[in-house]
Amino acid sequence: MKSRWYQNAVFYSLNVETYYDSDGDGIGDFQGLIQKLDYISGLGATCIWLIPFYKSSNHDNGYDVVDYYSVDPRYGTLGDFAEFVSKANDLGIKVIIDLVVNHTSIQHPWFQEARKDRHNRFRQFYVWSDEPLPFKKKDLMFVGEEETMWTYDEQAGQYYLHRFYKEQPDLNISNPDVQNEILKIIGFWLKLGIHGFRVDAAELLVENYGMEGVERDVLITFINDMRKHTVHEKGDAILLAEVNGNPDKIRCFLEQERMHMMFNFYINQNFFLALAKEDAEPLAAALKQLPGIRYDQQWLNFLRHHDELTLSLLSDRDRQIVFEKFAPDSDMRIYGRGIRRRLAPMLNNDPAYLEMCYSLMFSLPGTPLIRYGDEILMGDDLTLPGRSSVRTPMQWSDGNHGGFSTAPAGHLMHAPVSRGEFSYKKVNVLNAQRNRHSFLNWIESLISTRKQCPEIGTGDLKVLSCHTPAVLAHCYEFKDDKMFFIHHLANRKAIIQKSELGLEGLSLYDVFGCMEVKQFDDRFEIDGYGYQWYRVVK
Numbered sequence: 001m002k003s004r005w006y007q008n009a010v011f012y013s014l015n016v017e018t019y020y021d022s023d024g025d026g027i028g029d030f031q032g033l034i035q036k037l038d039y040i041s042g043l044g045a046t047c048i049w050l051i052p053f054y055k056s057s058n059h060d061n062g063y064d065v066v067d068y069y070s071v072d073p074r075y076g077t078l079g080d081f082a083e084f085v086s087k088a089n090d091l092g093i094k095v096i097i098d099l100v101v102n103h104t105s106i107q108h109p110w111f112q113e114a115r116k117d118r119h120n121r122f123r124q125f126y127v128w129s130d131e132p133l134p135f136k137k138k139d140l141m142f143v144g145e146e147e148t149m150w151t152y153d154e155q156a157g158q159y160y161l162h163r164f165y166k167e168q169p170d171l172n173i174s175n176p177d178v179q180n181e182i183l184k185i186i187g188f189w190l191k192l193g194i195h196g197f198r199v200d201a202a203e204l205l206v207e208n209y210g211m212e213g214v215e216r217d218v219l220i221t222f223i224n225d226m227r228k229h230t231v232h233e234k235g236d237a238i239l240l241a242e243v244n245g246n247p248d249k250i251r252c253f254l255e256q257e258r259m260h261m262m263f264n265f266y267i268n269q270n271f272f273l274a275l276a277k278e279d280a281e282p283l284a285a286a287l288k289q290l291p292g293i294r295y296d297q298q299w300l301n302f303l304r305h306h307d308e309l310t311l312s313l314l315s316d317r318d319r320q321i322v323f324e325k326f327a328p329d330s331d332m333r334i335y336g337r338g339i340r341r342r343l344a345p346m347l348n349n350d351p352a353y354l355e356m357c358y359s360l361m362f363s364l365p366g367t368p369l370i371r372y373g374d375e376i377l378m379g380d381d382l383t384l385p386g387r388s389s390v391r392t393p394m395q396w397s398d399g400n401h402g403g404f405s406t407a408p409a410g411h412l413m414h415a416p417v418s419r420g421e422f423s424y425k426k427v428n429v430l431n432a433q434r435n436r437h438s439f440l441n442w443i444e445s446l447i448s449t450r451k452q453c454p455e456i457g458t459g460d461l462k463v464l465s466c467h468t469p470a471v472l473a474h475c476y477e478f479k480d481d482k483m484f485f486i487h488h489l490a491n492r493k494a495i496i497q498k499s500e501l502g503l504e505g506l507s508l509y510d511v512f513g514c515m516e517v518k519q520f521d522d523r524f525e526i527d528g529y530g531y532q533w534y535r536v537v538k
Contacts, residue, residue, distance in 0.1 A: 299366030308338030379422025
């Protein structure tokens with residue numbers, strides 16, 4: 001049987017550019033990342049997800065790729081990358097990378113050839129039109145930064161499709177030559193030792209907008225081909241899909257043998273709605289509405305990642321509720337649908353609140369993801385434009401540039417947070433490691449406990465009925481084992497009768513939790529933001 005390592009893993013996402021600079025040029029690099037692998041291993045992460053590091057024109061944080069087969073020279077060489085993967089694997093850490101094949105950079109050789117004339121074979125690598133086709137404003141990825149999805153190219157004499165920035169023309173996924181190139185890219189990086197790909201903008205790979213005469217089923221079939229090729233090249237490699245959709249939209253990626261894993265945007269957005277309302281019902285309802293998955297598939301749960309906290313799946317009213325709670329100022333919002341803040345500032349840097357949220361996220365069905373810096377409660381820099389606010393360098397110490405780089409002042413590509421309560425002078429790895437009561441040490445304990453609870457990753461979920469609106473109670477059954485979880489989303493005391501949860505007569509022992517939950521024979525007494533994991537004694 002092929003390994004399903006991803007079902008009980010702990011993912012850790014980072015950007016090489018902002019993690020650690022080994023040579024003092026002001027830019028993070030692979031040699032720096034290699035030096036920090038022991039830290040990541042000590043944290044307990046078992047899989048690193050890398051943001052794009054390919055050669056890029058850098059209009060979109062590396063997502064505008066110029067060469068799919070190279071490492072941006074600022075970060076090192078292919079040899080450095082291979083050394084990093086090898087040493088990560090030696091520490092028991094797998095590596096997945098971004099597969100960015102919805103679009104390329106406008107500087108990519110394919111596009112440069114495509115614009116020369118209509119008969120060039122690369123012309124069909126992209127989506128063209130003599131006139132811009134109608135589109136809905138809500139389909140723009142960067143509302144307020146881009147006003148159209150079609151840009152006229154003087155040399156080509158046609159408009160090209162770009163759902164993202166105009167510097168990122170969409171590839172024509174229906175073209176067999178493009179499909180073959182994508183499969184080559186997959187094979188190349190798997191040969192260098194990685195264990196899979198986070199498929200960027202996966203939902204757009206199956207959209208036939210602008211592709212005359214192309215049925216959507218043709219594009220969906222290619223997702224099957226990607227999976228077959230991936231596991232043929234490496235049996236335990238995975239495809240992790242970025243699909244921001246409701247249960248109906250995401251089903252096509254879960255059917256047959258398509259994606260191994262899916263980002264759970266639906267749960268994430270209802271999680272924050274539940275927090276904002278101090279009512280567990282939105283999250284409980286979302287959990288019940290999740291489509292079933294195959295035995296070899298898994299959800300990826302997260303609180304924050306490198307983009308905005310998108311709220312696009314919520315109603316206008318519910319989105320406004322979340323905005324008012326977690327992004328009350330206009331400069332905290334982006335694209336009309338998202339929040340450009342890190343988690344700690346959003347939750348007022350309240351340790352009890354943050355612990356409860358991470359405990360709950362780690363207890364949800366699926367595999368958890370941590371964004372670099374969140375383990376030390378890094379903050380954001382709202383003076384930076386757009387998504388850059390949450391992409392500041394890792395804060396290692398209270399030394400120069402937060403220990404990220406020895407570059408002279410003014411030579412950093414990105415500067416760490418240096419003012420306020422989240423300044424690197426206060427918030428850094430070294431300080432956290434010295435404090436046994438720090439969030440870093442707490443989350444290491446959470447990760448260790450999660451690894452010992454395979455019920456969460458593979459068990460059958462049941463959301464329990466609870467009369468206290470702010471409390472979410474759920475349980476898992478896996479083989480002969482059963483676990484029970486309780487989380488209080490509000491900062492006030494609650495008393496819950498065991499009988500209302502169907503737990504009367506069961507013997508429970510603590511697996512993980514806090515002092516804010518007390519268990520009695522017939523009830524639980526929970527202080528604000530209390531949480532507890534229990535295992536049922538057989």
